[in-house]
Amino acid sequence: MKKHKILSNAYTALVMAFLYAPIIVLMIFSFNDSKSRNTWSGFTLRWYQDLFHDEEIIQALMLTLVVAVVSAVFATLLGTAAAIGLNKMNKRLRSVFMTLNYLPMVNPDIITGVSLMLLFTYLRLKFGVTTLILAHITFSVPYVVLNVMPKLRSMDKHIYEAALDLGCSPLTAYFKVVIPEIMPGIMSGFLMALTFSMDDFVVSYFVNGSSSQTLPLVVYSQTRRRVTPKINALSTIIFIVVLGILVINNIYSARKEQQLLAGNRAKKEGH
Amino acid sequence: MKENILISLKDIAVEFEDGHRVLKGINLDIHDEEFVTFLGPSGCGKTTTLRIIGGFAEPTEGDIFFDGKKINGVPPHKRNINTVFQRYALFPHLNVFDNVAFGLSVKKMDKKLIARKVKEMLELVNLSGFENRNINQLSGGQQQRVAIARALVNEPKVLLLDEPLGALDLKLRKDMQTELMRIQKSLKITFIYVTHDQEEALTMSDRVVVMKDGQILQIGTPQDIYNEPVNAFVADFIGESNIIDGVMYEDYEVEFAGQAFKCVDKGFAPNERVDVVIRPEDIIVGDYETSPISGVVESVVFKGVHYEITVDAHGYKWLIHSTLSQEVGALIGMNVKPFDIHIMKKMEVR
Numbered sequence: 001m002k003k004h005k006i007l008s009n010a011y012t013a014l015v016m017a018f019l020y021a022p023i024i025v026l027m028i029f030s031f032n033d034s035k036s037r038n039t040w041s042g043f044t045l046r047w048y049q050d051l052f053h054d055e056e057i058i059q060a061l062m063l064t065l066v067v068a069v070v071s072a073v074f075a076t077l078l079g080t081a082a083a084i085g086l087n088k089m090n091k092r093l094r095s096v097f098m099t100l101n102y103l104p105m106v107n108p109d110i111i112t113g114v115s116l117m118l119l120f121t122y123l124r125l126k127f128g129v130t131t132l133i134l135a136h137i138t139f140s141v142p143y144v145v146l147n148v149m150p151k152l153r154s155m156d157k158h159i160y161e162a163a164l165d166l167g168c169s170p171l172t173a174y175f176k177v178v179i180p181e182i183m184p185g186i187m188s189g190f191l192m193a194l195t196f197s198m199d200d201f202v203v204s205y206f207v208n209g210s211s212s213q214t215l216p217l218v219v220y221s222q223t224r225r226r227v228t229p230k231i232n233a234l235s236t237i238i239f240i241v242v243l244g245i246l247v248i249n250n251i252y253s254a255r256k257e258q259q260l261l262a263g264n265r266a267k268k269e270g271h
Numbered sequence: 272m273k274e275n276i277l278i279s280l281k282d283i284a285v286e287f288e289d290g291h292r293v294l295k296g297i298n299l300d301i302h303d304e305e306f307v308t309f310l311g312p313s314g315c316g317k318t319t320t321l322r323i324i325g326g327f328a329e330p331t332e333g334d335i336f337f338d339g340k341k342i343n344g345v346p347p348h349k350r351n352i353n354t355v356f357q358r359y360a361l362f363p364h365l366n367v368f369d370n371v372a373f374g375l376s377v378k379k380m381d382k383k384l385i386a387r388k389v390k391e392m393l394e395l396v397n398l399s400g401f402e403n404r405n406i407n408q409l410s411g412g413q414q415q416r417v418a419i420a421r422a423l424v425n426e427p428k429v430l431l432l433d434e435p436l437g438a439l440d441l442k443l444r445k446d447m448q449t450e451l452m453r454i455q456k457s458l459k460i461t462f463i464y465v466t467h468d469q470e471e472a473l474t475m476s477d478r479v480v481v482m483k484d485g486q487i488l489q490i491g492t493p494q495d496i497y498n499e500p501v502n503a504f505v506a507d508f509i510g511e512s513n514i515i516d517g518v519m520y521e522d523y524e525v526e527f528a529g530q531a532f533k534c535v536d537k538g539f540a541p542n543e544r545v546d547v548v549i550r551p552e553d554i555i556v557g558d559y560e561t562s563p564i565s566g567v568v569e570s571v572v573f574k575g576v577h578y579e580i581t582v583d584a585h586g587y588k589w590l591i592h593s594t595l596s597q598e599v600g601a602l603i604g605m606n607v608k609p610f611d612i613h614i615m616k617k618m619e620v621r
Contacts, residue, residue, distance in 0.1 A: 158360035161327055164347040165354045166374035166425065176377070180364040260407060 023239060030232035037227070047233040054230065060218040064198055067129065067214060071136035072193035078137070079144025079193075080186055084174070086145070087152045098149075101142045112139055113206035120207060128209035135207045136197045143196060144189035151185030152178075191249075273303040277428065277461055278324060283333035285319055285485075293319050295485040296333070301463065303428075306455055308464040310472040311482035312508070317465045318357075318433055320482075324463060325431050326350050338428075353422035354431040358438060359414045361406045367393070367417055368402040374425040392420040395454065412443045419454070429461040436471065448475055469509050473497060481505050502615045503546040510550065513589055517547035517614070525614055528584060530563045532607065536614040546615040551592040552577070553611035562604025564589075568597045 033042035051057060082101075086094050104112065116135045125131055159181060163173035179186070201216040208217060219231055278301040285294040294316045301307050309317035322328040323335060326347035334341055342350060353374070361370050368389055369376075375385045393399050396416040406414065415435060422430055432451075436444045452475055455462045466472055472479045473493040481489045481496060489501045500506035503514045517527035522537035527547045539545060559565040566584030573579075573596075580591040582603065589605065597603060 156358065156360055158356040158358065159362060161347070162354070162356055162360040162362070162421075163373075164327075165325065165352075166421070167348045167377040169348060170346075172377065176373075177362055181362075183364075262408075 023235075026232050027236045027239070030229055030236045032229060035229060047229040048237075050228075051230045051233045051237075056213075056218055056222075057215070057230070057234065060213050060215045063129070063132075063212060064215040067132050067136055068194050068197035071133045071140060071197050072190050074133075075137045075140035075193040076144050076186060076190040079141045079189055080148050080179075080182075082141065083145045083148035083152055084178070086149065101145050104139060105142050105146075109139075109200075109202035113203040116203065117206040126209070127207060128212045131207045131209070132204060132212060132214065135203050136193075136200065139200070139203060140193035140196055143192045144186075147189035147192060148182055148185040151182035155181050273305075275303050276300045277303045277305075277338060278463075279336040280320070280323075281334045281336070283320070283323060283330045283335065285316075285323070285328065286331045293485050294323075294330070297485075297487060299480060299487065299490070301461060304459050304461055306452070306462045306464065306475060306477045308466060308472040308476040308479050309482055310466060310469060310479050310508070312467060314484075315482040316485040317467075317482050321354075321431050321433055321463060321465050324429070325352055325354050351427055352429045352431060353425050353427040354433065355415075355418045355422050355435045357433045357435070359418040359435075361414055361417055361421070363406050365406070366402070367398065367404045367406070367409070370406065370417055371420045371424055373421060388424055389420075392424040395423070395457075396420045396450075411439050412447065415439065415447060419451075423454070423458065427460065429463060430455075432462060432464045434465055434467070436466075436468075444471075451475065473509070481508065483508075500548065500613065500615070503548055506548040506613065506615070511590055513549045513551065513554075513587075515547045515549070515587060517545050519543045519545050519614060523609075525612065528564050528587065532563070532612055533609040534612040534614060535609055536612075539614070539616075544617055546617055548613040548615055549607055549611060551579070551590040553607060554589065554591045554593075555606045555608070556580075556591065556593055556595065556597070557604040557606055559602045559604040562606045564605040565602060566605065568599050568601045568603060571596055571599055 028040075029037065030047055031043050031045070032040055033044035033046065086097055086101075089097065113135075116131075116138065120127065120131045120134075125134075155178070159177055160173055163177040164170065168176060199216070200214075201220065204214050204217055208214065213221070219234070222228070223231060278299075280297050280299045283294055283297040284292065286292050297316075297320060299320075309320060311317050319328060323330055326342075326345060326349075329344065334343055336342065337350065337352075362373065365373070371389045371392055372385050375388060380388075389402075390399070393401065396419055398413065398416050398420065401409070401413070401417075406417070409417065418435070435451075436447050439447060448471060451462070464472075464475065473496070476493060478490060479493055479496050480487055483504060489496055489505050491499075496505065497509055500509060503512075506512045507514060515527045517525050519525050519536075519539040519542070520531065521541055522539075523534060525532050525534045525536070525545065525547060564584050566582040566589060569581040569583050569588070571578055571580050574592075577592045577594055578596050580593055580597055582589040582591060582605065584605070591605070
């Protein structure tokens with residue numbers, strides 16, 4: 001029995017090491033006082049200083065955030081509206097449109113990128129922030145639909161009718177009752193759109209302008225010359241931020257679950 | 272209950288997209304301050320009828336009138352009608368106060384007035400002090416009360432209730448029945464109630480509308496429906512019944528179970544085949560030698576007020592409710608008074 005335990009623990013440790021060793025190495029070397037990628041020569045924060053003085057990277061970061069927020073907001077609005085519309089359709093039509101919705105997600109990024117580039121050229125759009133945002137909206141919308149749809153499907157249909165019954169017009173009923181009810185789905189759709197936008201390299205590669213490079217593009221072009229530990233520092237910061245968001249999100253949902261449990265307990269205790 | 276007609280349904284028919292006809296010509300007048308119950312098995316069209324009155328469904332044919340005005344096509348939020356939904360449909364993101372206040376705040380009523388009205392309404396449904404509770408912290412019965420308060424606070428002329436007590440346990444259901452009757456009497460508004468529970472319908476209503484397959488079979492007071500069911504289906508649905516094949520020899524004389532009986536019905540063709548309906552409590556148990564029908568006791572079940580006795584007589588299983596117990600296997604006699612024999616035309620649909 002005990003032997004099994006040791007084995008399974010060892011196995012877990014191995015998997016964890018495999019997953020996180022690269023990141024840990026990267027983090028350690030972001031504090032390394034030399035450009036070497038394999039010998040440790042003392043602790044420094046120099047690379048972090050350099051990073052914040054690198055205009056190109058700071059600009060790219062700002063652009064990435066702007067593109068991510070703007071495209072995620074629009075994708076969330078469009079995706080939520082689409083999900084509500086799809087939900088009202090009859091079964092057959094809905095399954096057709098849901099399949100159309102899935103397609104861009106399984107479609108290779110490179111095809112999405114090239115086709116958007118061709119489309120924007122055809123429309124004579126100037127490549128830059130606008131094309132970046134349009135492209136990011138395009139690939140984010142399906143994910144929002146995918147997140148909102150289950151919330152709509154599992155919602156009690158009568159809630160919408162109850163709002164109508166109590167004097168709401170169909171539009172106010174949606175804003176006062178349906179939207180709050182599906183808000184968790186909308187939020188996770190928004191977050192997904194946000195991360196996919198910040199993460200994207202391939203599509204952005206085809207639709208960016210020379211003066212509008214997102215962070216992944218800048219990092220890529222810098223590493224092509226020579227990987228400076230600045231990139232290590234940047235990656236470390238991004239990793240810590242993402243980790244922070246994840247932890248906050250988990251604490252939040254754990255609290256929600258506890259509230260629900262407490263509610264159920266109160267329900268059982270008395271009528 | 273007043274004399275004037277508040278809601279009138281004229282030849283209402285509903286056909287779904289797949290061609291299924293859920294309602295086949297419903298005609299019904301509902302009076303002001305009346306408690307009307309739509310009673311029937313699931314799929315009989317009772318909920319659809321309610322949804323048409325509420326404005327959530329449109330009839331394919333026919334007209335609906337409210338206070339004399341045709342209201343076909345008027346959306347739910349423009350009708351002076353509120354609904355208590357099956358499973359309550361409370362808004363989970365709002366607390367008890369905001370749920371009840373919802374309709375009034377949509378109408379942009381003064382905040383102080385809303386607070387007062389909500390307080391009064393929560394008192395009416397015995398939920399004072401629950402204002403700040405979350406919906407998911409309430410029991411089924413409490414949620415039910417919130418749903419009723421939320422609808423009634425808008426002071427509708429009509430309250431629609433779609434199987435509102437279906438999810439509650441028996442004891443709570445009985446309490447809520449009494450409570451709903453009290454509320455209806457004190458507010459003097461029309462209640463239209465949908466249920467498949469015949470006992471609930473008989474207990475609460477001024478009038479019961481028995482429905483089956485999209486048609487109205489019978490409209491009447493609970494007493495009428497129970498004592499004078501129009502056909503064997505209604506008789507069977509409203510309480511338990513013995514339904515036996517019979518032949519009407521002539522007026523006031525019927526034959527069933529191999530015997531001729533005097534009865535109080537007339538107007539059938541000579542030797543017409545009929546359904547004979549006899550309530551289990553109307554069967555008189557007697558000596559087998561002197562009684563017209565005799566049979567062997569198959570089972571005896573104690574039900575509290577009475578014993579439920581099954582008797583096999585020539586292959587037909589008779590159901591008897593009696594305050595006296597019988598020995599299983601004993602040979603007993605059964606008799607029925609002419610007044611308790613109900614003769615019904617054979618149903619075309621079954």
